[in-house]
Amino acid sequence: MGKVTGFLEFERTAPLKEDAKERLKHYNEFVKNFELEEVNKEAARCMDCGVPFCQSGCPLGNVIPEFNEAVYKGDWHLASTILLSTNNFPEFTGRICPAPCESACVLGINKSPVSIEEIEKHIIEIAFEKGYIKAEQPLIRTGKKVAVIGSGPAGLAAAAQLNRAGHEVVVYERDDTPGGLLNYGIPDFKLQKDVVTRRIALMEKEGIVFKCNSNVGVNVEINTLLRDYQSIILAGGSTIPRDLPATGRDAKGVHFAMDFLKQQNKRVKGFAVGGEDILATGKDVIVIGGGDTGSDCIGTSNRQGAKSVTQFEIMPMPAEKRTNNMPWPTYPMLLKVTSSHEEGCERGWGVNTKEFIKDENGNLKAVKVVDVEWEIDANGRPMNFKEKAGTERDLPCQLVLLAMGFLHPQKEGLIEKLGVELDNRGNVKAEEGKYQTNIAKIFAAGDVRRGQSLVVWAISEGRETARKVDQYLMGHSSLPSKDGIP
């Protein structure tokens, strides 16, 4: 524990953000860094409470009190060693994790929790700055080869760990650049892409090979991979978006959120978007869906210069007493007013979209919506809804972005051809903790297995899967497990 009385002396400091009007002029990150004195005070607030709920609240099992103490003492080298022992990519989680560790912080019982996420970001950035982060090649190579399909956080974490164990790792990515949703999906203003490129470059120096524009099952033969690699990890994410099959769905101007977001990532990189531009500039935009993806559409639309942005969620405005029972994406909405909401948008809960209304040329000109009333069951869960009489209305809009979550991974191509079993939600079936599919040499990690989730879970699954693959290949593994389970 750094300072015994720290939690009594200091209040939580939230990092400053650039003014909303200013940050809307660009796509860069806008959360300002703490001064060193502020990080030190935040670390001093950690009570080292004996039973570190923060650590169990973190899907990676980050050893938070220990790195807080090192930060308080100004030992950044030790802090980064502790942090990197459980998390391959703190530079990602330190920026975009919803920080379940902070929700679990014991100080949060009667004060604001420690700003763990910010501390994490500072540790890793200072470690890069001071040159503590260096490419490390394994001392011994095992001669075994592993193919990782998908280069999102799950695939990257698995690749990093397996390479560390001495296996030869090749990562196949169907996009032109590695990173998965870190690269194409999550807007640059939440996570600048130089942060992703810096990590990929380091991994390449460590010996990991990335093969981009390689869509396994389409332009890369699965049988070749099955022949050439002793194990394969499926880490292709959950990519099939939930649709809204209302009348007029084919109107020009109704798009899936991911098509819109990915295009903007490409523009920021200076790449061609490929296909017709989807832009919010000068338009009344309606975002349907209240989760992270919807929020990212709001921030992007405002940066593109939308005339107005409105977000609708079909679930009811959550009530405090129902928090714990709320399914995704409802519960984060209760907890979160995201930075994109701060930048400006109208929000509506309990709103159902009934029709996309077209003009004579097939262009979207309005949406017909209606307010709905939810029947809440004895446990506080919303069950069925009925329309509220007299609330049906047509709202003019020229762009609708569908951000209602993702159903499961794409089955055609890779998954169908491999013949891996799927669970009842359509995700790749591989038991948590084992990560092995019905085909012994094939494992699965991240959203492809658990469904749409979080970056921190993807990293956690990538690490755990790597350990299981290592055991499968070698009969044992010295890679760490978050639970310390052999």
Ligand code: FAD
């Ligand atoms: P992905 O990141 O989806 O990566 C899968 C990769 O596999 C993709 O690059 C894909 O092209 C590739 N691939 C698929 N099939 C093949 C194939 N056959 N051959 C080769 N390559 C293939 N989480 C957070 O924690 N914080 C956030 O702020 C946040 N914001 C989000 C915003 C948006 C818009 C979205 C959609 C998600 C967000 N998430 C966020 C969720 C998070 O991004 C995902 O949970 C995480 O990226 C999943 O990682 P993954 O490695 O399993 O899959």
